[in-house]
Every structure is written in C-alpha cells, then in structure tokens.
Amino acid sequence: MRYCLPFFLLATLSVKAQTLPILDQNPTRLHWNQVNTPHFRVIYPEGLDQTAQQTARRLEQVYEPVSATLKKTPRRLSVILQNQTMISNGFVTMMPRRSEFYAVPAQDPFLAGTLGWLDLLAVHEFRHVVQYDKALQGFTRAAYTLFGNTAFSALTLGVPDWFWEGDAVGTETALTRAGRGRMPNFDLGMRANLLAGRRFSYQKAVGGSYRDNVPNHYVLGYFMSTNLKREYGADAWSNVLNRYYRFPIYPFSFSNSVKKTTKYRIEELYRRTMTDVEETWRKQQESLRLTDAVTFPVKASGKVYTNYQYPQYISDNEVIALKSGLGDIARFVILDRNGQEKKVFVPGLFNNPEIISVAAGKICWTEFRYDVRFGQRIYSEIKVYDLKTGQLKRLTSHSRYAVAALSPDGSKLVAVRNDESYQTRLVILDAKTGQELRVLDNPENDFYVQPRWRDDNRTLVVVTRKKEGKTIQTFDSETSAKRNLVAVSDENISHVQPWKQYVFYNSPRSGIDNIYVLNTETGSRFQVTSRPLGAYHPTVSADGKRLSFHDFHHFGYRIAEMPLDSSKWVPIRQVNDDSVRYFGPLVAQEPGGSQVRSALADSIPTSEKYPQSRFSRLLHAFNLYSWGPVVSSDGQGGTVGLQSQDLLSTTQIDVGVGYDQTERTVNYYGNVSYQGLFPILDVGFQRGRRSTSVYVDRRAPLDSLRSDSWNYNQLTAGFRIPLQLTTSKYLQSAYLSAYYGLMQVSGYDLPVRPVTEVGFGGSLHSLAYSASYSRTLKQSKRDVAPRWGQTFSAVWRTTPFNGQLNGEVWGAQGSLYLPGLAKHHSLRLRAGYQQQMQGNYRFASAIFFPRGQSYVSYNQLTAGSVEYRLPLLNPHWSIGRWLYIQRVKANGFYDVAQGKSEVQVQGQPRAISEQFATTGLDISFVFNVMRLRTPFEAGIRTIYNLKSGEYLIQPLVIGLGF
Numbered sequence: 001m002r003y004c005l006p007f008f009l010l011a012t013l014s015v016k017a018q019t020l021p022i023l024d025q026n027p028t029r030l031h032w033n034q035v036n037t038p039h040f041r042v043i044y045p046e047g048l049d050q051t052a053q054q055t056a057r058r059l060e061q062v063y064e065p066v067s068a069t070l071k072k073t074p075r076r077l078s079v080i081l082q083n084q085t086m087i088s089n090g091f092v093t094m095m096p097r098r099s100e101f102y103a104v105p106a107q108d109p110f111l112a113g114t115l116g117w118l119d120l121l122a123v124h125e126f127r128h129v130v131q132y133d134k135a136l137q138g139f140t141r142a143a144y145t146l147f148g149n150t151a152f153s154a155l156t157l158g159v160p161d162w163f164w165e166g167d168a169v170g171t172e173t174a175l176t177r178a179g180r181g182r183m184p185n186f187d188l189g190m191r192a193n194l195l196a197g198r199r200f201s202y203q204k205a206v207g208g209s210y211r212d213n214v215p216n217h218y219v220l221g222y223f224m225s226t227n228l229k230r231e232y233g234a235d236a237w238s239n240v241l242n243r244y245y246r247f248p249i250y251p252f253s254f255s256n257s258v259k260k261t262t263k264y265r266i267e268e269l270y271r272r273t274m275t276d277v278e279e280t281w282r283k284q285q286e287s288l289r290l291t292d293a294v295t296f297p298v299k300a301s302g303k304v305y306t307n308y309q310y311p312q313y314i315s316d317n318e319v320i321a322l323k324s325g326l327g328d329i330a331r332f333v334i335l336d337r338n339g340q341e342k343k344v345f346v347p348g349l350f351n352n353p354e355i356i357s358v359a360a361g362k363i364c365w366t367e368f369r370y371d372v373r374f375g376q377r378i379y380s381e382i383k384v385y386d387l388k389t390g391q392l393k394r395l396t397s398h399s400r401y402a403v404a405a406l407s408p409d410g411s412k413l414v415a416v417r418n419d420e421s422y423q424t425r426l427v428i429l430d431a432k433t434g435q436e437l438r439v440l441d442n443p444e445n446d447f448y449v450q451p452r453w454r455d456d457n458r459t460l461v462v463v464t465r466k467k468e469g470k471t472i473q474t475f476d477s478e479t480s481a482k483r484n485l486v487a488v489s490d491e492n493i494s495h496v497q498p499w500k501q502y503v504f505y506n507s508p509r510s511g512i513d514n515i516y517v518l519n520t521e522t523g524s525r526f527q528v529t530s531r532p533l534g535a536y537h538p539t540v541s542a543d544g545k546r547l548s549f550h551d552f553h554h555f556g557y558r559i560a561e562m563p564l565d566s567s568k569w570v571p572i573r574q575v576n577d578d579s580v581r582y583f584g585p586l587v588a589q590e591p592g593g594s595q596v597r598s599a600l601a602d603s604i605p606t607s608e609k610y611p612q613s614r615f616s617r618l619l620h621a622f623n624l625y626s627w628g629p630v631v632s633s634d635g636q637g638g639t640v641g642l643q644s645q646d647l648l649s650t651t652q653i654d655v656g657v658g659y660d661q662t663e664r665t666v667n668y669y670g671n672v673s674y675q676g677l678f679p680i681l682d683v684g685f686q687r688g689r690r691s692t693s694v695y696v697d698r699r700a701p702l703d704s705l706r707s708d709s710w711n712y713n714q715l716t717a718g719f720r721i722p723l724q725l726t727t728s729k730y731l732q733s734a735y736l737s738a739y740y741g742l743m744q745v746s747g748y749d750l751p752v753r754p755v756t757e758v759g760f761g762g763s764l765h766s767l768a769y770s771a772s773y774s775r776t777l778k779q780s781k782r783d784v785a786p787r788w789g790q791t792f793s794a795v796w797r798t799t800p801f802n803g804q805l806n807g808e809v810w811g812a813q814g815s816l817y818l819p820g821l822a823k824h825h826s827l828r829l830r831a832g833y834q835q836q837m838q839g840n841y842r843f844a845s846a847i848f849f850p851r852g853q854s855y856v857s858y859n860q861l862t863a864g865s866v867e868y869r870l871p872l873l874n875p876h877w878s879i880g881r882w883l884y885i886q887r888v889k890a891n892g893f894y895d896v897a898q899g900k901s902e903v904q905v906q907g908q909p910r911a912i913s914e915q916f917a918t919t920g921l922d923i924s925f926v927f928n929v930m931r932l933r934t935p936f937e938a939g940i941r942t943i944y945n946l947k948s949g950e951y952l953i954q955p956l957v958i959g960l961g962f
Contacts, residue, residue, distance in 0.1 A: 890923055
C-alpha cells in the first residue's frame with residue numbers, strides 16, 4: 001500500500017457539520033396563547049384558556065408559601081401547559097429555564113391521591129424552581145453570570161438528586177391535604193427492606209442495584225430531607241444550601257455543608273433516618289392482626305426483584321397477572337396454584353393505569369402510541385387480546401383513553417377519556433369495533449379513576465376525585481344517572497371491584513394499604529385484609545369462594561389468595577388509624593400551609609382573570625440561555641459560544657469560537673436548527689484555519705514531511721426526518737436526512753494533498769443522503785443489549801456539480817440481534833459493504849471498520865463482525881466515598897474486513913486486495929462516582945490484530961450518564 005499512501009492518508013482532523021439535538025415538538029398546527037401574572041407567564045395551546053387561568057392563579061397562590069422555608073423568592077418563570085400528550089408528568093429545567101406541566105391527570109392513585117393533578121404540579125414543580133434559584137449566590141452566581149445556565153447546572157450536580165425530589169415531596173405533603181408523604185404505598189419498598197433487615201449502604205441507596213429493589217430518590221430524599229427538618233427546623237436546608245453554593249467546587253462539599261449545620265455528614269444523616277423510620281414502622285407492625293393468605297407459586301426465585309400484579313381470574317384455578325421487574329419486560333402471564341406459569345402476551349408501550357381488565361376470554365389494556373414525527377403528541381389506544389384465538393386487536397386509533405375495562409359479557413368497554421381541553425369523560429365503546437356508543441355527562445369535570453362494570457353489564461362503579469376529595473360512584477351507562485356510595489373525603493380510595501351487592505376497594509384507612517368492602521344495600525363497610533405491608537387490586541373468583549390480590553415483599557409483588565369469608569371482615573368503625581405521619585412536625589413548621597390548603601379548596605374567589613394574549617413562536621424564537629466555554633468530550637479542544645433555544649423547543653441557535661488543541665487552530669461557527677415542521681431544517685457555517693502535515697514523496701522511505709496551514713469556509717444546509725414507528729414490544733424508529741455541503745479552501749501551499757482534503761482543489765460541493773431503520777425488542781434493566789432485533793443504515797455521498805473535485809461513496813450496513821446462551825446475554829451479527837468512486841476526492845467511511853485497525857480507504861470494502869455481550873457480576877462494591885460499582889460486563893468480538901482497489905503503478909493499472917482481522921474483549925464497569933445517582937460506564941478494551949500479531953489496550957468510555 002505504500003505506493004498510494006500519500007493519497008489515502010486520512011486528515012488529522014476533518015471538519016464536520018454539527019447538527020443540534022432533536023427535541024420533542026408539538027404539531028405545527030397548534031396556536032399558542034399566554035397568561036401573564038406578576039411572577040409567571042403561562043403559555044398554553046388554544047382551547048386551554050380556563051385551565052391556564054386556573055393554573056396561573058394556583059401558581060400565584062403558592063408562590064410565597066412554597067418559597068418560604070428556602071428563603072428565596074424566585075425570578076419570573078415561564079410555565080408551559082402541554083396538552084398533546086397522554087403521559088402524566090411535569091418538570092423544571094434550566095436548559096433553557098422553564099417548567100412544563102403535562103395536562104393529563106394520572107390514573108395512578110398513588111401519585112396525586114386526592115389532590116388535583118395541576119395543583120400537585122403547581123406545588124411540587126414550583127418548589128424545584130425555588131431550589132434552582134436558591135443557587136444564585138456566592139460562587140455559583142458568579143459562574144452563572146460569566147457562563148450562563150450550562151455552568152450553573154454543572155455546579156448544582158453536587159446537590160444529590162434525592163434532595164431535589166425529596167424536598168419537593170416533603171413540601172407537597174406539608175402544604176396540602178394530600179402529597180405522597182401521606183400515602184403508605186409511597187414508602188412501600190423502603191418499609192419492606194427495613195422490616196426484612198435489609199438496610200443498604202448509603203452508596204447503594206443512592207446508586208441503585210441490578211438485583212434488589214432500591215427505593216428511588218423520591219422516597220430516600222423525602223425521609224432524609226424530612227428528618228433533617230424535624231431535628232433542625234424548617235429553614236435547615238436553606239442554611240445547608242447557603243453554605244454549599246458559596247463555594248461548591250471541592251469534593252463532597254454538600255456533605256460538608258450538612259455537617260456544618262447538623263454536626264454529622266450525609267452518611268450519618270442516612271443512618272439516623274433509617275434507624276428512626278425503621279423503629280416507627282416496627283412499632284406499627286406490633287399492633288397488626290394479620291389475615292392469612294396463600295401465595296401463588298411463581299418462576300421468579302426471589303434473588304432478583306420481580307413483580308406479579310393486577311390479578312384477574314380466568315378460571316377457579318387460574319389468574320392472569322402482569323409480570324415485570326429488573327430482569328423482565330412487562331408481560332401478561334397465567335398462574336395457577338400448582339406453580340405453572342405461562343406467558344400469554346408481551347404488550348408494547350404499556351400505559352399502566354394500575355389495572356388490567358379480563359372478561360369473556362379477553363384481556364383489555366391501553367398502550368401509548370407516539371406520533372410518527374412530533375414527540376410531544378402521544379396517544380393512548382385500547383388493545384384487546386383474545387385468549388382463545390391468540391389474536392390481538394388494536395381497538396382504537398390515535399385516541400386518548402387512559403384506562404379501559406371490559407363488560408362481563410365482553411360486548412362493551414368503559415374508558416376514561418382525557419381530552420385536549422383538560423376535560424375528563426366516561427365513554428362507552430363497542431368492544432368489537434371500538435366505536436363510541438355513549439359519552440356520559442360530567443359538568444363539574446370530576447376525574448374518574450379505574451372504572452369497572454357490575455354484573456348487569458349496565459352499571460358502572462368508579463372512583464371519582466372531586467375538588468373536595470374522593471368518593472365511589474355508580475353510573476347508569478344508559479342514562480348517565482349517578483349516585484355517591486360513600487361520602488367525599490380525603491381517604492385515598494382506589495381499585496374498585498364490584499361483586500354482587502358489594503364493592504371491594506383499596507384504602508390506607510388503617511395506615512397501611514389494605515382491601516375493604518362496601519355493602520351497597522346497607523352502606524356498611526368492612527376491612528377485608530390486614531397484610532404486613534399492603535394488599536392491592538382485589539378480584540373475586542367466578543364461584544365467589546376466593547379473593548385474590550397482590551401484596552408486597554422485599555423481593556417484589558406476589559399474587560395472594562384467601563377464602564372469601566364475610567364473617568371475618570372487621571367493621572370499619574373498629575379499624576384504628578395507625579398511620580405513620582413522619583411529616584407531622586413539618587405541617588406546623590411550614591408557613592403558609594393553611595393558606596395553600598384553603599386555596600386548593602377553591603375558597604378564594606375566581607372571578608378575577610389575568611391578562612391573556614397571543615404567544616408568537618416567531619417573535620420568541622431567540623431565547624439565550626447559556627454562554628461561555630465548553631470543553632469537548634475528548635479533551636482536545638473547546639468552544640466559547642452562545643446557545644439559544646425557544647421555550648417551545650422549535651428553534652435552536654448555537655454560535656461561537658472553537659479551538660482545536662491538536663492542530664492549534666481557531667474556527668468560528670454558527671448553527672441554526674428549526675424543528676417546528678415535519679422535516680427538521682438545519683443550516684450551519686464554519687470559518688477558520690486548518691493545519692496538517694503530509695509526506696510529499698511517493699516512495700519509501702517516506703522522509704519528506706511538509707507542514708502547512710490554510711483557511712477554510714464551510715456551509716451545510718439540509719433536512720432530517722426522525723420517525724417514531726413503535727407499535728408493539730419492538731421499539732421501531734427510522735431516520736432520513738439530506739444535506740448540501742460547500743467547502744472553500746484558500747492558502748493551501750503543499751504540492752500534494754490527502755484525498756480526504758479539499759486542499760488546492762479550491763472548493764468542494766457535495767450532497768449527502770442517509771437512511772436508517774431500527775427494530776429491537778424492549779430491554780429490562782439487566783439486559784446488556786437487545787435479545788432480538790434488526791438495524792439497517794445506508795449512506796450516499798456524492799459530488800454532482802462537476803467541480804474540480806469529484807468523488808462518491810455509498811455504503812450499507814446492518815445488524816441482527818439474537819438471544820445468547822443465558823437470559824441476559826446477546827449475540828450481534830453485523831455486516832457492511834461500501835463502494836468508493838475512484839475520483840480525486842474521498843469521503844469518510846460509510847461503514848464500520850475492524851476495531852483497533854486504522855481505517856484505510858478502498859474502492860470496495862466489505863466488513864463483518866460478531867459480538868457476544870453478557871453480564872459478569874452485579875455486585876455492590878464501594879471504594880470509600882469515591883466509587884460504587886454495581887455491574888461488570890463483558891463483550892467479546894471478532895471483526896474482519898476486506899478492501900479492494902485499483903491503483904496506477906508505473907502507469908499500469910494494478911488490482912490490490914488486503915484483509916484485516918482483529919479480535920478482542922471489552923470489560924466494562926457500571927459505577928457511580930462521588931455518590932452521584934447518575935451512572936457512568938467505562939472499562940478497558942484489549943485487541944489482538946490477527947494480521948500484524950500486535951496487542952493493543954485501549955481505554956473504553958461507553959456512557960457518561962448525563
């Protein structure tokens with residue numbers, strides 16, 4: 001190959017067009033308005049006027065009380081109401097600074113409880129705003145002033161995730177009549193672990209596990225932040241944050257700030273908190289009189305956290321349940337009392353409303369369905385699976401049904417529909433066609449949770465959340481006539497299941513979630529179960545002799561069963577309230593609590609309206625949020641620039657100055673991406689200098705090394721179309737793009753040039769097209785790679801404009817994923833083919849090349865690869881306060897390639913062919929550093945080159961986690 005070496009050399013650094021990240025957008029057709037208040041701007045789509053006014057009023061009502069204990073009044077904030085999605089969520093971000101509320105209430109009864117959905121978000125998310133603005137002091141404020149939100153956000157990383165969410169949960173609990181701190185289900189996992197003698201190290205409690213159920217940072221943070229407030233007062237965290245943000249750049253500075261406030265470090269705060277709550281929960285257990293139940297035997301061993309939930313009888317001996325866990329993607333299974341477990345079906349993007357419905361030999365559930373292009377538009381569709389025929393039916397299309405239940409005869413369904421106008425409706429549908437037969441009146445816009453049918457196939461039973469609290473109602477599906485079965489209260493009722501004249505339901509009345517029953521004829525209520533940790537989702541066998549439910553253990557939910565014996569039911573008047581009110585002292589400590597509770601009860605007049613106006617996306621397209629330096633991920637350079645992104649995530653602008661340490665050159669750049677249309681439109685420009693060195697002789701030995709630097713201008717313009725195609729358990733996506741590129745060069749004085757450089761060619765006009773498709777099976781947390789799937793990509797780059805430089809390359813490659821020898825192993829087979837036109841310019845490679853082998857350009861290139869990925873260990877190794885290792889993985893590979901070209905040797909064409917082969921082993925570690933919850937993955941790659949016989953060891957950085 002030395003004959004053509006000068007022409008096949010790769011450039012030291014090739015200038016590339018940069019594309020800005022793809023964001024989630026709303027459909028282009030939406031028009032936006034805004035409501036302005038003294039402290040907020042609420043931006044919302046047309047049709048949400050009343051909801052926007054109510055949200056703006058709520059935010060103003062909670063502004064001072066939510067800010068009080070952190071002693072910080074935040075800057076004015078933009079809040080965006082999203083109404084195209086069926087995912088219930090909310091967040092606050094600094095990139096750029098805003099909050100988004102997803103205007104669709106959650107069916108999960110353990111999220112908002114008896115509180116209105118947007119009321120919960122107003123308190124919880126605004127507390128995050130206060131937390132962020134608390135950072136504007138000391139060193140952190142100086143960093144923000146100089147470098148914008150990027151530096152600001154980096155310095156807040158030292159504050160543990162558990163504080164952000166735990167403090168917000170504590171605030172929502174103390175200031176409202178609901179909140180997750182009042183719900184026994186919220187701390188269920190932590191309670192189970194501690195009562196089973198499984199107290200984890202602080203490192204594990206923060207970092208998580210691939211084996212055990214480690215409660216998330218919401219739960220951990222609620223108890224740790226509340227413990228500190230209980231002992232040191234409501235403003236204790238304000239003092240901790242003041243100390244931290246004044247100088248946050250040394251390791252463990254947050255822990256040191258806690259120590260200066262409390263005299264002990266975070267690890268000790270964790271130990272004291274766990275001791276405190278464990279003692280409280282053990283005392284609660286002493287007063288329990290437990291009911292017996294028999295657990296269905298299952299395949300799961302208990303060594304890996306696995307859940308079996310939402311049982312429904314299909315015979316007197318069998319139940320259908322939803323199985324999921326750290327090692328299993330969600331699937332429906334059939335269990336029987338003999339320990340048989342049979343897989344039924346794996347749903348797609350399961351929209352879990354905390355129930356499944358089984359009737360007339362069919363299963364009914366809802367699945368998310370993403371819009372093909374616009375990521376903010378997410379539907380929820382009803383699917384029905386026939387257990388006898390194995391046929392799956394997509395009953396509704398592009399719908400907004402949060403939950404659905406089959407009638408006993410299987411002819412109809414009842415569904416809860418959440419409209420884009422924030423209206424909730426009970427809808428009756430035909431179970432065969434999906435056609436809406438009837439929409440029940442809901443003039444007060446009450447929220448309906450988990451409806452069920454009575455045996456008459458006409459009457460509905462549903463949990464209704466009103467402004468004052470929750471109740472159980474019956475509805476006549478023909479006339480819309482309704483009746484309250486219990487008084488409206490703050491009791492967090494859920495999971496109703498009618499049977500004859502009874503209605504079984506869940507309630508935390510005793511302080512632990514258990515199953516209760518209401519006799520609709522007499523109005524009497526009874527406690528049915530008393531389980532150590534909780535019992536959920538009651539269902540009655542067809543013969544009426546057994547009650548099944550799922551209860552909890554430290555190794556996961558299990559399906560349990562007990563005789564249906566009314567003589568053992570306990571009248572509700574005899575049920576003692578032994579609730580653990582760990583938040584209790586906070587209610588008195590938090591100023592403004594009575595004001596918030598009064599406001600959320602709508603006791604303040606609503607006649608006053610805030611000013612409304614149109615919100616123009618065009619006029620607000622520029623929204624600067626960050627400025628200053630950014631170091632590249634490889635450490636070989638950096639940029640100083642400005643970053644802008646509008647609040648609706650349609651326009652991104654990135655301009656600045658870059659420096660490349662390798663070539664010691666400077667460039668200026670600007671990129672604009674408009675993502676509000678179906679295709680994403682991108683324009684980028686760079687101007688700067690390049691520098692390289694090449695050998696100008698053509699024969700060995702190569703001893704005439706020459707260096708030069710030159711100027712360049714580069715323009716790129718084009719479009720890309722990301723497509724979301726998932727409709728089943730396989731995650732599917734596609735991507736199309738087309739770009740025009742112009743590179744102009746001046747001042748290139750070397751007598752030869754690498755064929756990958758424009759050099760003295762002057763200018764290069766090129767077009768680049770790409771297409772890709774991916775279809776891979778969903779993964780559990782313990783999977784190291786997809787166990788089934790296919791991916792394909794194709795690239796074509798060409799110079800069609802008859803300039804001085806001409807070249808062309810096209811290539812295609814694909815992967816096939818197959819299951820390995822054990823459950824979480826994965827085998828990948830990969831192949832690719834590339835063809836380069838024999839012109840005077842060569843594009844970069846369009847396919848992969850053997851690892852550890854420097855890329856060489858050929859006219860024809862064929863490549864193949866075999867990979868085998870597997871987990872080695874799932875340990876819980878801690879190295880002091882610095883490192884927590886929770887997984888060790890391996891990847892063995894064998895790569896081959898064959899290149900063919902035709903070159904001129906002494907004026908005669910000569911065909912050359914060369915083969916490459918490398919093999920190796922990657923060992924990587926999933927770990928957490930300095931007790932951050934965000935995981936990293938890095939390791940070592942060892943490579944053996946079968947052609948040269950050389951060994952190579954490389955560092956391997958797989959994931960930075962952020």
